[in-house]
Amino acid sequence: REFLREAEDRVNVQNRMISDLLDVSRIHANKLEMVVGPCNLDKVVCDAVKDQQHTTPERVITLEPPCGDTEFTVIGDADRLGQVVHNYLTNALKYSPSDAPVSVRVKKLADAVRVFVQDQGPGLTPEEQKRVWERFYRVKGVVAQGASTPSMGLGLHICRTIVEAHHGQIGLESTPGEGSTFWFSLPLAQPEVLESEHPSKALPQRASGT
Numbered sequence: 001r002e003f004l005r006e007a008e009d010r011v012n013v014q015n016r017m018i019s020d021l022l023d024v025s026r027i028h029a030n031k032l033e034m035v036v037g038p039c040n041l042d043k044v045v046c047d048a049v050k051d052q053q054h055t056t057p058e059r060v061i062t063l064e065p066p067c068g069d070t071e072f073t074v075i076g077d078a079d080r081l082g083q084v085v086h087n088y089l090t091n092a093l094k095y096s097p098s099d100a101p102v103s104v105r106v107k108k109l110a111d112a113v114r115v116f117v118q119d120q121g122p123g124l125t126p127e128e129q130k131r132v133w134e135r136f137y138r139v140k141g142v143v144a145q146g147a148s149t150p151s152m153g154l155g156l157h158i159c160r161t162i163v164e165a166h167h168g169q170i171g172l173e174s175t176p177g178e179g180s181t182f183w184f185s186l187p188l189a190q191p192e193v194l195e196s197e198h199p200s201k202a203l204p205q206r207a208s209g210t
Contacts, residue, residue, distance in 0.1 A: 034077035034165065038189055041072045041081065041113055045106055048085035052093070059093055060101035070106065072113040073189045076166045081186075084162050085115065087155040088182050092119035096179070112168075114185035124174040133160045133170065159184070 046067035053061055074081075085104075092102045100120035107114050124132060124139065131137050138153040163170045163184045174180035 032161070032165075034080050034162075036075060036077055038073050039076055039078040039081070041074050041076075041115070041186065042067075042070045042106055044078050044081050045085050045104060045115055048082050048089060049104055052086065052089045056093060059098070061089065061093075062101060062103045064103070064105045070108075072106065072108060074113065074166070074186045075189050076186065077162075080162045081166070084159045084184060085117070087159050088115075088117040088184075091155060091182070092117050092121070092180075095119060095121035097121075108188075109185065112185045112187050114183055116181055116183045118179065118181040120179040123176040123178050123180055124172070125176055129172055129174055132156055132172070156182075 046063065049061055049063050050067070053059075089102065089104070096102060096119040102120075103116075103118045105116040105118070107116070128139050132139065133156050134153075135157040136153040137157075160170050163186070166186055168184055168186040170182075170184045172180055172182045
C-alpha cells in the first residue's frame with residue numbers, strides 16, 4: 001500500500017503540472033472558459049478543505065466558521081473557485097513545517113466575502129510579495145517541505161487570473177520568518193442578479209503584467 005500511495009502521489013503531481021500548463025496556455029490564448037452561475041462560496045471552501053484533509057490526513061487544517069454554518073452566494077464558476085482554494089492550501093502545506101497547522105477563514109465584508117489561508121512557512125519579503133503572482137516566478141532559497149517535484153511557479157498566477165475574471169481581488173500579508181496569509185475576495189451576489197442569473201460561459205480578461 002505504501003508503494004501504491006507513493007505512485008498515486010507522483011501521478012497526481014504530474015497531472016497537476018499538466019493541468020497548470022494547459023490552463024496557462026488557455027489564459028494567454030484568452031480561451032479559459034468558465035461556467036458562471038450562483039454558487040455558495042462557503043461550500044466551495046468547505047469541499048476544498050475536506051478534499052485536502054483526505055489527501056493529507058497527517059496534516060492539520062482548521063476552518064472557521066465550520067462547514068455549513070454560513071452561506072455566501074457569489075456569481076462564479078464553483079469548480080474554478082475551488083481550484084483557487086485548493087492551490088492556496090497546497091501552497092500553504094508545501095511551505096509550512098509538517099507539524100504546523102494551516103488555518104482557513106471565510107469572512108463577510110460590507111458587500112463582499114473574503115477567504116484567508118494562513119500558513120507558518122518562511123514568509124516573504126515585500127519584493128517577493130509583489131512578484132509571487134507572476135507566471136513562472138519562484139521564491140529563491142525557499143525549499144518545499146517534502147516536495148518530490150519542484151514548483152513551476154504557475155499556481156498563484158492561475159489563481160490571480162481566475163479571481164480577477166470574477167471581478168475579485170487577491171492579496172497576501174507576510175513577514176519573513178512569521179508565515180504568510182494569502183487571501184482573495186469576491187463580490188456578494190445581489191438579490192436582483194440572483195433572480196435573473198442563468199449559467200453562462202465567460203472568458204477572463206488577461207491579468208496585468210502577462
